Amino acid sequence: MAKFSDGILPQHSEFIDKQKMFFVASAPLNAGGHVNLSPKGIDSFRVLSPNKVAYMDIIGSGNETSAHMLENGRVTFMFCAYDGPPNILRLYGKGYTVLPGDAEWENLSGLFELQLATRQIIVAEIDKVQTSCGFSVPLYEYVGERDHAQKWAASKGVDGLESYKKEKNRVSLDGLPTALFGRLA
Numbered sequence: 001m002a003k004f005s006d007g008i009l010p011q012h013s014e015f016i017d018k019q020k021m022f023f024v025a026s027a028p029l030n031a032g033g034h035v036n037l038s039p040k041g042i043d044s045f046r047v048l049s050p051n052k053v054a055y056m057d058i059i060g061s062g063n064e065t066s067a068h069m070l071e072n073g074r075v076t077f078m079f080c081a082y083d084g085p086p087n088i089l090r091l092y093g094k095g096y097t098v099l100p101g102d103a104e105w106e107n108l109s110g111l112f113e114l115q116l117a118t119r120q121i122i123v124a125e126i127d128k129v130q131t132s133c134g135f136s137v138p139l140y141e142y143v144g145e146r147d148h149a150q151k152w153a154a155s156k157g158v159d160g161l162e163s164y165k166k167e168k169n170r171v172s173l174d175g176l177p178t179a180l181f182g183r184l185a
Contacts (some may be wrong), residue, residue: 002132009052012129015089016047016079020142025076026068033174036064040177046111051126053091058149059119059161059169066097066120066179067172075124086134095124097179117153117161118178119169129130
């Protein structure tokens, strides 16, 4: 049932555009390290080309993906159909973190509606795409986006968000540095 391609085809891109949520998975090289799997929402994912994607990353309680991108770059994205025909789409590749002030930031950030809590943009070169049936994925109805992240960020303010990143986002759960490690004094 699974089908593979070497890049994102037009029908894959159309499917991605319709999804309200996706998942990003990454892992450290150390076999004792923790695999990370994070759900992502809002309008934060972009297909840049058949072999390149990016997503706007919001400040959270950890920064695992950035640490794994810095250490080894391996990343997988997964999109599931929760309505309409069943489908699962996975994008496999190598990624990296783009921070405000980096050369790519200006061009990439213009693709998104930046949030107060936008922390970074994760970019990935995709080398394999897989679709599978998704027959056992339940049907869900999209109701809307949560506003908790925006309210939390507003309550922290710019200085509070910087302090929070210094405390929570410089190293991973396994102690690996993130792209923010050397940037935050």
